[in-house]
Amino acid sequence: MTYYHSxxxxxxxxxxxFTAVKPDLATDKAVLLALRTAVRGRTLLWNTTESSPCxxxxxxxxxxxxxxxxxxxxxxxxxxxxxxxxxLSQLVTLSLRFNALSGSLPSDLSSLGNLRNLYLQSNQxxxxxxxxxxxxxxLVRLSLGSNNFSGxxxxxxxxxxxxxxxxxxxxQLTGEIPNLDFPGLVQFNVSDNLLTGRIxxxxxxxxxxxxxxxxxxxxxxxxxxxxxTKRKVKxxxxxxxxxxxxxxxxxxxxxxxxxxxCCRRGGKKDEVSxxxxxxxxxxxxxxxxxxxxxxxxxxxxxxxxxxxxSVSGKKLVYFGKTEKSFxxxxxxxxxxxxxxxGTFGTAYKAIFDSGMVVAVKRLKEVVVPDKVYREKIEAxxxxxxxxxxxxxxxxxxxxxxxxxxxxxxxxxxxALLHGSRGAGSTLLNWKVRTAIALGAARGVAYIHSQGPTxxxxxxxxxxxxxxxxxxxxxxxxxxxxxxxxxxxxxxxNGYRAPEVTDARKVSQKGDVYSFGVLLLxxxxxxxxxxxxxxxxGVDLPRWVQSFVREEWTAEVFDVELRKYQHxxxxxxxxxxxxxxxxxxxxxxxxxxxxxxxxIEELYESGV
Numbered sequence: 282m283t284y285y286h287s288x289x290x291x292x293x294x295x296x297x298x299f300t301a302v303k304p305d306l307a308t309d310k311a312v313l314l315a316l317r318t319a320v321r322g323r324t325l326l327w328n329t330t331e332s333s334p335c336x337x338x339x340x341x342x343x344x345x346x347x348x349x350x351x352x353x354x355x356x357x358x359x360x361x362x363x364x365x366x367x368x369l370s371q372l373v374t375l376s377l378r379f380n381a382l383s384g385s386l387p388s389d390l391s392s393l394g395n396l397r398n399l400y401l402q403s404n405q406x407x408x409x410x411x412x413x414x415x416x417x418x419x420l421v422r423l424s425l426g427s428n429n430f431s432g433x434x435x436x437x438x439x440x441x442x443x444x445x446x447x448x449x450x451x452x453q454l455t456g457e458i459p460n461l462d463f464p465g466l467v468q469f470n471v472s473d474n475l476l477t478g479r480i481x482x483x484x485x486x487x488x489x490x491x492x493x494x495x496x497x498x499x500x501x502x503x504x505x506x507x508x509x510t511k512r513k514v515k516x517x518x519x520x521x522x523x524x525x526x527x528x529x530x531x532x533x534x535x536x537x538x539x540x541x542x543c544c545r546r547g548g549k550k551d552e553v554s555x556x557x558x559x560x561x562x563x564x565x566x567x568x569x570x571x572x573x574x575x576x577x578x579x580x581x582x583x584x585x586x587x588x589x590x591s592v593s594g595k596k597l598v599y600f601g602k603t604e605k606s607f608x609x610x611x612x613x614x615x616x617x618x619x620x621x622x623g624t625f626g627t628a629y630k631a632i633f634d635s636g637m638v639v640a641v642k643r644l645k646e647v648v649v650p651d652k653v654y655r656e657k658i659e660a661x662x663x664x665x666x667x668x669x670x671x672x673x674x675x676x677x678x679x680x681x682x683x684x685x686x687x688x689x690x691x692x693x694x695x696a697l698l699h700g701s702r703g704a705g706s707t708l709l710n711w712k713v714r715t716a717i718a719l720g721a722a723r724g725v726a727y728i729h730s731q732g733p734t735x736x737x738x739x740x741x742x743x744x745x746x747x748x749x750x751x752x753x754x755x756x757x758x759x760x761x762x763x764x765x766x767x768x769x770x771x772x773x774n775g776y777r778a779p780e781v782t783d784a785r786k787v788s789q790k791g792d793v794y795s796f797g798v799l800l801l802x803x804x805x806x807x808x809x810x811x812x813x814x815x816x817x818g819v820d821l822p823r824w825v826q827s828f829v830r831e832e833w834t835a836e837v838f839d840v841e842l843r844k845y846q847h848x849x850x851x852x853x854x855x856x857x858x859x860x861x862x863x864x865x866x867x868x869x870x871x872x873x874x875x876x877x878x879x880i881e882e883l884y885e886s887g888v
Contacts, residue, residue: 309347310334312368319365320357320382330848343481346371353378353400354850360384367392376400378424379849380837386411395419402426402448402835403846409433410454410586415440422446426470434458434471449474458484458497468836471495479505572800597674599687600662605630607633609676612685617641620692624739625760628827630688639673640689642683646764652675654763658684661758664731670746670756685757688747689808693776694721695742699808711845711852714803715884718855720876721745725796728758729789738787742778742802761785775809775820790867796876797862801825804856806839822863829860851883 313334317327327337341349347369357380366375367389375396379747391413399417402424409432414423420441430452436459438447440743446468457478458471469487473494480492485500498505518788524756597609611633620628626644633639654677664674676683691697694717697709709717728737737744738761746754762785778794781787787795798809801821809821826836836842838852845852858879864870 305349306333306335306342306345309369312365313337313340313347313350315362315365319362320359320380338523340441343371343373347378348372349374351376352380353853355380357382360386362707363387364389366390369393372396374398374400377404378545379403379524379846381405383407386413388413389577400424401428404428406430410435410449412437414438418443420444420466424448426450426452428452430454432456434461434476436461439463456531516597520853531583541597565573568789597676598662599674600672606637612641612676612683623743623757625757625764626682631685638688640686642684642686644684644760646765647682649763654682657759657763659700660731660735664728664758666724666727668720668752668754669727669758670754672758687747689754689756691747691751693743694745694747694753695808697747698742698802698806709841711842711848714842715855715880717745717747717751717753718800718803719877719880719884721755721799722796722873722880724753724755725792726874726877728755729792733789736762736787736789736792737795738784738792739776740792740799740806742799747797761787768841778867780867788867789873790870793862793870793876794864794867797859797864797870797875798822800855800859804839804842804859805837806841822860825856827862829856851886855880856884 289479310333313327314329327334331337334340334343334347334501335345339351339355340347342352348371350369350372350373353376357377359381360383361377364387366372366387368394372393373395375393375398378400379402381404382401385408386401386406388411388414390411394417396417397419398421399414400422403426405428406425407429410425410430412435414420415435415437418441421443422445423441424446426448427450430449433456434449434454438459439462442464444463445465447463447466448468448470450470450472452474454471454474454476456476458476458481460481460483462483463469469484472491476495476497478497480497480499480502482500482629484491487501489501492502590764597612612631615631615633617629618633620640622628624641625646627639629643631639632640649657658672658675658677662675665671670689671687672684673687674685676685725737725740728735737755737758739757740755744755744757746756748754764785776789776795776798777784778791779829781791798821802808805821805825807821825837835849842852858871858876860868862876
């Protein structure tokens with residue numbers, strides 16, 4: 282028995298040595314099971330009966346070894362055990378962010394020589410920044426923000442010469458920032474710590490937000506120089522000069538405003554209604570000197586008689602339950618202001634004498650035959666859904682095409698997203714953006730429900746209009762099918778699906794692609810035409826996917842959304858849905874009714 286026992290022990294020792302020399306997927310699986318036991322993950326419902334862990338949630342493999350372990354927001358708690366994770370020798374990405382892990386980091390993480398991405402932000406790790414990090418020579422992205430790390434920032438960080446991201450914000454780090462030298466550093470943040478002293482010159486190009494919440498000085502913050510009489514004198518002179526210059530500018534602006542007011546009052550008697558028709562073949566234009574913007578206003582139309590009818594007897598055609606409280610002559614007499622010039626023509630806000638307000642779109646370059654035009658427009662006019670901008674009436678004549686819609690006082694989603702960031706973005710919190718996404722999805726789903734070939738054709742943020750309660754309404758339905766093939770610039774704007782070569786022939790799958798880009802725009806705050814995206818011909822979906830692959834997901838979201846950390850899982854789900862919608866191949870995109878259903882589930886979970 283003694284001999285047999287010794288033999289068994291020898292075999293076990295040999296197998297352990299062999300495993301240590303040549304670990305395999307079974308070893309990796311054992312590591313994950315030990316980790317799950319140690320940190321009590323509430324949602325790590327892995328199917329342990331499967332022979333391969335590569336199908337488990339958060340696990341990715343390459344060459345039959347675990348290469349990525351991503352467990353963000355999984356409810357992990359407690360301390361990471363020693364001598365566990367270090368056995369995942371082929372690990373490239375480790376993400377344990379947004380959990381409740383505490384204590385110090387296990388030293389065996391130094392064994393992960395292939396590690397490129399380490400994301401441990403938003404936990405409760407404490408103690409000094411671990412020195413083993415400096416041995417991870419392949420590290421590219423390191424995020425330790427929102428923890429309880431204390432002590433100084435070591436100059437040894439400079440040993441990580443491949444580092445492109447270093448996030449240490451919202452900890453309790455003390456002392457000065459060392460003169461770090463990162464050749465490829467792109468993202469850096471040490472804000473909200475207890476740091477003091479001067480910002481190193483090599484980091485002075487980083488934004489102010491990267492250093493906020495400390496007792497730091499130097500570029501990009503305030504100067505550290507508090508001495509010197511000459512500098513104080515120069516500053517005082519500059520301040521005085523600035524005050525004087527500002528006073529002069531204010532006075533000039535007041536004079537200009539008074540001058541314009543006087544001119545406007547003096548010219549009121551000679552104003553001409555922007556829509557008033559003249560003789561039968563004339564076009565009456567607003568005098569430009571009365572209002573600078575009026576050069577873009579409506580002109581009266583040729584071929585109209587005194588009753589507002591064309592010579593062929595055409596009138597406004599009304600839809601649905603629209604009250605016929607105005608006719609073409611009323612419309613022509615109404616005052617109007619330009620709302621904007623878009624792909625298919627110019628939009629106006631028309632104000633009747635009665636005070637009623639409508640939006641009027643004056644189309645250009647309609648190329649389809651009269652019969653086709655009427656059929657398309659009348660099909661749109663019959664659509665009735667709370668998430669569509671109602672088409673109330675239209676006028677069609679040779680060379681003149683008018684569409685009358687309900688007026689949306691809040692304007693477009695595009696204007697709110699990309700206008701004044703100080704005003705609009707604050708209003709677009711996570712709940713509002715989810716509601717807008719849901720409303721737009723429902724509107725497009727209704728359009729698609731009208732038939733397998735019925736499409737919108739030009740989905741983009743400027744065609745999502747908002748009510749005063751921020752309800753989304755889809756506009757410009759079907760207009761892409763009525764204009765010339767070169768009139769829609771969506772290819773340039775980044776909304777058009779890769780397979781679409783003619784703007785008049787967009788399939789429902791093409792609509793889904795455009796809607797996916799719209800969702801990405803809503804989440805990132807970036808327009809598909811953003812110069813940053815297009816420097817090398819990169820479109821918004823590919824730009825987002827590059828961040829997701831590299832585990833930069835949190836950095837993808839609009840700054841205004843990052844404050845809603847409790848909703849990050851929902852944001853990530855909506856992001857993944859947007860990526861699915863904007864897949865390169867049409868058959869990979871989900872139908873829009875399924876998209877609307879998933880967004881509804883996200884919206885209701887956050888209410």
